[in-house]
Amino acid sequence: MATAPGTCGLVVTGTMTNAALLFAAFPETAGHIRLSIMGGGFxxxxxxxxAEFNIYCDPEAASSIFTLPALSGKILLAPLDLTHTxxxxxxxxxxxxxxxxTLFRTMLHDLLMFFAGTYARVFGMTTGPPLHDPVAVAALLYEDGSDPALGFEWEECSIEIILQGEQLGKTVMWPVGAAPDNAHDGKKVIGEVVGESGVRVKVGKKVNADEFWRVMLAAVDVSDGVSPLNV
Known part of the structure; x- marks a missing residue:
């Protein structure tokens, strides 16, 4: 709260429980920050x-965030549909x-090799594992177009979370203010949803993967130079 409004960013890369508790306990923070979330999948x-893991593990927390009026226009969402590219x-x-x-670079490589094996075995993705959480970080840093080569593309919509039944934890999007029966692109689902929220969320639709890796590898270069693993 000591920072200028809109200059502080929070990146949520796991279950949204802690973020939801923050906004419940300190509601003034919701209108003060920008929020970037890795989660969901359409x-x-x-x-x-x-359902995607981060949403599924605490769908009520996710629902409370996506329907909080003070966060309208302040949420970026990097779903599996984006991170899998x-x-x-x-x-x-x-x-x-x-x-x-170096030890630092070897650690990163070994982590990716572990996930490469998991994704090949479980999901049949043999080209390589997707990188999830750093996409949400890059979205927060470059959503303003300061690195246009990244080619981030967004769709503004409302997000609702299925809170019970077989589709528990599923993310649903439709035009801002539209009712569930009018979900765009035929994405109507069966289940219990929170009503019309009108909360605007920017969903990441596209990013230039080659340029994204340019940014990531540059960050690795900097981190490698200061990593205590290499001492």
Whole structure:
């Protein structure tokens, strides 16, 4: 709260419980910050066939955030539909180890190799594992177009969360202020949803994966230079 309004950002890369508690306990923070969330999926799930893990684990917390009027216009969402387009390919993983395979770079490479095996085995994604959380960080940093080469594209909509039934934790989007029966693109679902919220959320639809990795690898270069692992 000591920062200028709108200059402080919060990135949520897991279950939204703590963020929801923050806004419930200190409601003045909701109108003060910008919020970027990695979570949800409209055409894909990863914990059930309907739901993404971060939403599924506490759907009530997610619902409270997506329907909080003070956050309208302040939320960015990086769903699986977006993060699954940013893959840590073999070429990317190889680049991580250059010019020198330091302990820091080796750690990052080994983590990606672990997830590469998981995604190949569980999801059949053999090109490489998607990179989820850093997309939400990049969205917050570059949503203003300060690095236009990243090519972020957004769709403004309302988000609702299915709170019971087989589709528990599913994210649903439709035009701001529209009722569930009018969900756009035929994304109407069966289940219990919170009513019309009118809260505006910017959903990430596209990013230039090559340019994203340019930004990420530049960050790795900086981090590698100061990592205590390399001491």
């Amino acid at each position: 055409e894909v799930g990863n914990i059930t066939r309907f 940013v893959l840590a390919t073999a070429a990317v993983r190889s680049t991580l180890l250059t010019p020198t395979p």
